[in-house]
Amino acid sequence: MARTPSTPQPSFPRKRESRDVACHGKTSMDSRLRGNDEQRQSPSPLDDCCKDKWLTTTLGGLITLQRGFDITKAAQSNGVYPVVSSSGITSFHDRHMAKGPGVVIGRKGTLGTAFFIRGDFWPHDTTLWVKDFKGNDEEFIYYLLKSIPLERLDSGSANPTLNRNYAHLLRIAAPIPAVQKKIAYVLFTLDAKIDLNNRINAELEALAKTIYDYWFVQFDFPDANGRPYKSSGGKMVWNEVLKREIPAGWTDGVLTDIANITMGQSPAGDSYNEEGHGVVFFQGSTDFGTRSPDVRMYTTAPGRMAREGDVLVSVRAPVGTLNIADRACCIGRGLAALNSKNGSGGYLYRVMADFKQIFDRRSSEGTTFGSITKGDLFGLKVLIPDTRTLQSHARMANEWIRSSALRDKENRELTRLRDWLLPLLMNGQVRVA
DSSP, X not given: OOOBTTBOOOOOOOOOOOBXXXXXXXXXXXXXXXOOHHHHHSOXXXXXXXXXXXXXXXXXXXXXXXXXXXXXXXXXXXXXXXEEETTEEEEEESOOSBOSSEEEEEOBSSOSOEEEESSOBEEBTTEEEEEEOTTOOHHHHHHHHHHSOGGGGBOOOSSOBBOHHHHHXXXXXXXOHHHHHHHHHHHHHHXXXXXXXXHHHHHHHHHHHHHHHHHHTSOOOBOTTSSBTTTTTOOEEEETTTTEEEETTOEEEEHHHHEEEEEOOOOOGGGEESSOOSEEEEOSGGGOOSSSOOOOEEESSOOSEEOTTOEEEEOBSSTTOEEEOSSXXXXXXXXXXXXXXXXXXXXXXXXXHHHHHXXXXXXXXXXXXXXXXXXXHHTOEEEEOOHHHHHHHHHHHHHHHHXXXXXXXXXXXXXXXXXXXXXXXXXXXXXXX
16 A cells, blocks of 8 residues: 555564574664565565464454443443553443453553453543454454554644554564464463562552551550450550550650651762663652662762662652662652661551651642651651560561562563563564474
């Protein structure tokens, strides 16, 4: 089909020489989308050795994309079927419009982001969904769509929009379904391990919060006889500073009584780099990940440092957001780093999580926190339990933090491996035996 000004025809390259382990060449994102004219004019080694297992076609020849169905929040009834928008599952409805398993990609707003849905679902109007897989493996199609820079097909309107007619014209190469299943199995195995680690960490986080609430909010920590303190008649005394009753022997204080605090300070701008020179640098909460920050920037002139295991707190909006440093790092003026003075890092983290809830609640009530000053942070009023209770709690909580950190580190390595393998498997540079 001839290219016309009104119908852009981006292409996806044919496959390069397949290798069982890796490929020494590199392909830019631009060339993957534009294609390579020289390659198209001459047969590739893959065409010679694997022509019975791969085919060159268009995306529309492989699958059929369909625009989703409009539905307002008011029109939805609580149910079990996920409503999938361009940002993922946003709600649930009592009806579905598509049978699972299915694949959905962002059409409007967030373009090209792919989601795999196991069961029946409602694809929202802001998405495109695969109406017909044409005999291809659903999981493979999900990863194929993830590997294509579909966001570059923005039709140019004020609100970013992906036109399925343009997407259908993309030239791609894909293996036969038997090979598709092997590729998808490798990638889904990695994702399944990542998901398992995330679920374990989420359950540990929920357990840690439950124990913290039980011990330090309800005050039913184990007494000297192993019985719940308050429920068993443990003595409670009124604390005028905290404006509540607390266990006898406990007291009040400020955050600096239980934590060493380092306020961040941004290095000189000309020291920043993305090439890995110097020390990892986190400017603020925009660098935060699920548990630990994502490495984006380095500095050759580090100033204020955080240690591995420190609680990182955002001191600028959104104030109080938390992460845990998974390495020694330089911190900018948007962050503060805290570590426990008595080895009770788990207690310190939960105290700061409580403050985050307070800041969020006040913000929802109309009190906007653009930042928190050093004096305000240092002077936050805290409950200080007795040493025996803190040590007992630390033996549990610190182990949970350690194991969660190991799973988080493993997930980062698995994610890097998956993201490295994805384009290589999708363009034939790595083969699955």
